[in-house]
Amino acid sequence: MTRRHGQRTERLRSTLASVGLALAGRAGARLAAVLGTSVSRSTILRLVDELPEPDVTPPRVVGVDEYATRKGRHYGTVLVDVETRRPVDLLPDREASSLAAWLSRRPNVEVVCRDRAPFFADGATVGAPQAVQVADLWHNLSEAAERSVAQHCGCLRALIPTGPEPDPEPAQAENTAGSPWPRGHRFADRTRARHAAVHALLAAGHSQRLVERQLGMTYRTVKQLGDAATPEDLFTGQWQNRPSILDDYKPHIDDRWNEGCTNAWKLWEEIVPLGCKGSYQRVRVYLRQKRTSPRPVTARPPSPRAVAGWILRRPESLTESEQLQLKTARTHCPELDALTRHVRSFAIMLTERQGERLPDWLDAIRRDDLPSLHTLAAGIDCDRDAVIAGLTLPWSSCFVEGHVNRIKMLKRQMFGRAGFRLLRKRVLLA
Template sequence: MIDIVVAVCSTSPQLAGILLLDLPNVVLTDLRAEGGELRGVIHVEASGAQCPACGTWSARVHGNYTRSVNDLPTVGRRTILTVRVRRFVCEAKQCPRRTFAEQVPGLTRRHSRWSERLRSTVATIGLALAGRAGARLCAALGIKSCRSTVLRRVGELPDPAPSDPRVVGVDEYAQRKGHVYGTVLVDVETHRPVDLLPNREASTVAEWLSERPGIEVVCRDRATFYAEAATVGAPQAVQVADRWHLWHNLTQTVERCVSRHSACIRAALSTTDVPAPSGSDADSSNDQEQVSPWPTGHRFADRVRATHAAVHELLAAGHSQRAIARHLGMGGKTVARYARAATPEALFSGQWQNRPSKLDPFKAHLRQRWADGATNAWALWKEIGALGYAGGYGAVRDHLRTMRTVPQAVALKPPSPRRVSGWITTRPEMLPEPHRRRLQAILAHCPELTALVEHVGTFADMLTTLQGERLGQWLVDVRGDDLPSLHNFAAGLERDLAAVTAGLTLPWNSGVVEGHVNRIKMLKRQMYGRAGFHLLRKRVLLA
């Protein structure tokens, strides 16, 4: 490769400004391309430097040396800057350091081989993509860095300045689902996370709240430990119960109420216009059984019908009975019997006759049990055996086989309590017409569920129109109906009445907090196996 040497002096100040971002008192004296890398030489023109230990300014030079600093890639090439560093003597007698090396502000720091802007760029990539993905992007940009280095750059970032929000949202997040939980606190007005706590203990949250006396509103769910923390740590703040959690708790209560009235759902379904099983097909099958015990599909009947048709076809063609016997390989008397029979059914004799069976007294019972839904032949055989049937299993099986071919009406399956509760908690104008009709049929058979629908509608109107002053009358109305599950829900609201009333009155809610909980899940998945609390906190607060 051909080496390119560029002398940068007063004739090319623009190139030096682009490369060094116009750093004060820094001069680029040489720049060359070597083996896919850009190497530059810079030095500082300042008259002196400030001691990092005592802050004394010194212009007395003790010596100098060179150090190499990796900088941001330039036009896709790795850039290495060689800095001529001077070492100064600290003239303060009380200073513990006798000499110190100068640093280039905005470019170098002590014991670092990376420039400040390179460190900042890698930290920004780490905040957005974490370790592995961040290392891959760094490689594509020409920055040599492994995933651990990317995460270290994120960990070195300073914490954001502490803030004192006026409206704060509190919720839990899972560090390890089912085992370890933490707390996320969000400024509801700016929609930015304020802090991340390592646990969800009431004492920890209360201590954090007590350090910020400017908090006026605390948005939370209905967890008791957050209610206790807000009461102890921020007694001056108004606690607001989240409306989504209130509605979610109500839907769970509605489902329990509907489960208690499953019999009403089945009764309503039985009286609706559902196609009932018709007995015409079964009756026709029984008639066919009385007229012809061997219907189409039985091997003996089919064979007789085929032979009868063949014999009469040959007779119509003018063949003699002897010729037909030779052609079909049958005896002469057999051919004559087929020739005399006008229909195949006239040949059904002997064992094919409709003789009485041991099963006849039990066929009515079998048909009734079949209509009830019992279709297992072995179980029915055992059942009629207990009633006195002495026959074998095969007769029961063959009898039920004829019934399996009869089309059966499909009965509607009763809707599940969750499905009915979904109908109840859906806006009436948004409910499809078939579901609305089925819900009306259920309510017509159950006055308790009718009262439940009225209470749910009233609560939904309070929640959507922010009319929390109606909550007291709603609780009184609920107590007047026989709905134990809804009574338990009302008792829970009364234990947290102030926060619930505020949640149904004020415009604040915990929706933005739930969004950040979902974001934390995404960040955890990015850092699978490396998501310690301190690193996770950095990414949540700074990303």
């Protein structure tokens, strides 16, 4: 009915605890105020912390994956009962020793579904030597396929439709002839507007001093704008010819741009090993200038990610245009044709549970010139038994990915300020 020194009924306590599980502290306190209960965020968090641990049946098939508490710096481990698809525990790190200790306390675990991370493999081997390990490979194959397509992105130019290039519009032609900045550039448009305002006042007979006071400009700015016959004369100053830290690397960036790579972050990662000391923002600004520079509008080849998506998807799910473009790419590039055959052969192994064909598939990969798949094959050799089990048994860790995404949502909901205990309670009890 109640408890010693209780300040609220048991039903209200359970209601506030449920609100805390759903919304955490601040948002939970705001919702409680709407419901007519004045309570602080600290009280709601305390009620959540006092909830008992869930009564979980020892799992027989466990899915293991990592989640980031601070991406790139600190990670934890989530364990899911694959049969019931519910989380059973959270670990504060992703060390092999922590997973091994957790599994050793549960000797009834028969199957461990994991990715191919070495710390999970070592932890499962030490903590549950009696369990069968199942490793998922489709995600690794997807990444390797995209890298392979990127290595042959020059072959994708065959997918550009041929035809006459359209003539530039009159405004664009004017910009090409007289201005390095096109219409729509915010600095250029601001300069043009200020130039027009100054010349309008000067033409009306106002002095430069009066224009300076009316427009809130300095005398030097008014004189500079007034002396320029056109705003384009202001865009040809010596500042445009200053040396840039990217000058030595612009040929590489231009070549990759012509190949169809327009991702500034990717290009920056490519030139850093070459010795570039410039920041990502410099590459981003340079690519923005290339995008906004006046030039004829021409078709671009599809991105490597788009082509990799065509290869990875079921053939019957592709549109007629995508099927035609993929067929053209396979005709012009033997490596992309071999990649498509290997990916679709692996998909048949995965869907039809033909894990015994994996050694033959690896031998076929090594006979082709596909370095990314060779790297993948070398990694599979170190974990072959788990991969074959993943291609044979009906278990996988796909359900764990959904819980990892839910953990991301809970962390963002608490603005990254929640500790491990509160996060664990919200994951296990919600």
